[in-house]
Amino acid sequence: MSTKQKIVVIGGGFAGLNFVKKIDKSKFDVTLVDKHNYHTFPPLFYQVASSELDPTSICFPLRRELRKHNCHGVAFHIGKVRKIDVAAKTISTDYETTHYDKLVIALGTTNNFFGNKDLIKDVYTLKSTDQAIRIRNEILFRCERAAVEPDNEKRRRMLSFVVIGGGPAGVEIAGAVGELKRYILKRDYPGIAPDDLSITIIEGTDRLLGTMSREASDTALRDLNQLMVEVKLGRLMKTYNDNVITLDDGSTIYSEMVIWTAGVTGVPIEFSGTDYKAGRGGCFPTDQYCRIEGLEDIYAIGD
Known part of the structure; x- marks a missing residue:
């Protein structure tokens, strides 16, 4: 059994993927969780929408990226995260429940319909x-x-x-x-x-x-x-x-x-084992080390 702490990263976008590339895998076991098995380049969505680019031009498989040297040892699990149990230190997806010692939320944003x-x-x-x-x-x-x-x-x-x-x-x-x-x-x-x-x-x-x-x-x-x-x-x-x-x-x-395209809000996520609520626009207030204020061993990075 590994004695290294386990870091679970939710979201394989710019922030999540760059985090797992940079973190020292000799000190941590790292698992990346995303609802898709591919990474995309959001600034060019409009070019796909207008037929100027093929979707494959802005997407690539996460598993291919994780085979590279700077990602050696990073595990990938597919699934949309439904709940974070702060007390039990687990996340639950459509398919499984996974334990973490430290959690990094890098879910990005979604459409904001301003209540409508x-x-x-x-x-x-x-x-x-x-x-x-x-x-x-x-x-x-x-x-x-x-x-x-x-x-x-x-x-x-x-x-x-x-x-x-x-x-x-x-x-x-x-x-x-x-x-x-x-x-x-x-x-x-x-x-x-x-x-x-x-x-x-x-x-x-x-x-x-x-x-x-x-x-x-x-x-x-x-x-x-x-x-x-x-x-x-x-x-x-x-x-x-x-x-x-x-x-x-x-x-x-x-x-x-x-x-x-009128606005964005943080991707909503359910917390249990705590009375914590995300801030305005689904944001997570953090300290200078990206630790979410009011939660233990949980960080937030990216959008």
């Missing part, structure tokens, strides 16, 4: 490879259907796209659909006029890319306008029912495909 959970049934999201593929397939299917639709109004409705959220992901996917409108339709779908496709991006603040510089915001706005993307700033979506978006000023937009 019903939206998940009606909108398209862009937080995983599967979601990006779903968007890609739907956009292509709509273009194919529109190419053989004789009714002008039905064709325009099929090609009515709205992106909610003017952050990096929203700007990127809106720009990609704008490129489809300006450059690709006339080449691949000559029967569809560019004006038949509408793409609108809605942002609640007064500028795009709010976390970046004013120059970046202005450049993004200029480039989206050149790609024939309509930009609505200072507007919030209130409801989305029967393909109609209602904004906070009472105006409406018809859209048969809404892509939600």
Whole structure:
């Protein structure tokens, strides 16, 4: 039996994978747990969604990476973590319960619907490879259907796209659909006029890319306008029912495909054996060593 302490890392994204590469395996037994058996590169989800990249271009098997020298000895277990029992020092997934001496949470973020959970049934999201593929397939299917639709109004409705959220992901996917409108339709779908496709991006603040510089915001706005993307700033979506978006000023937009990129929140996880609750936005407040404040032997890293 090994006398080394066991570290369990939840999440094989940037933070989790880099952690298991750097930690001294001669001092710890390390197990990496993830709901997928592959690592992805999230900044390029929009390129998969817009058919500019194949999914395999941004994904690679975790087990292949763990065979490399700096990961020698790291075990991989597949499973979505359902519960952390702080008292028993175990995590429970869909398939097993695993003991830890020290736990590292690196689950990243998921979509934030700001309390409107019903939206998940009606909108398209862009937080995983599967979601990006779903968007890609739907956009292509709509273009194919529109190419053989004789009714002008039905064709325009099929090609009515709205992106909610003017952050990096929203700007990127809106720009990609704008490129489809300006450059690709006339080449691949000559029967569809560019004006038949509408793409609108809605942002609640007064500028795009709010976390970046004013120059970046202005450049993004200029480039989206050149790609024939309509930009609505200072507007919030209130409801989305029967393909109609209602904004906070009472105006409406018809859209048969809404892509939600309006915000993120921490991946929710259940704790037992403690009364601990995650902070605002699902965040875990930590000290300077990434130890979660209020929990013993549990750390949080990454998004």
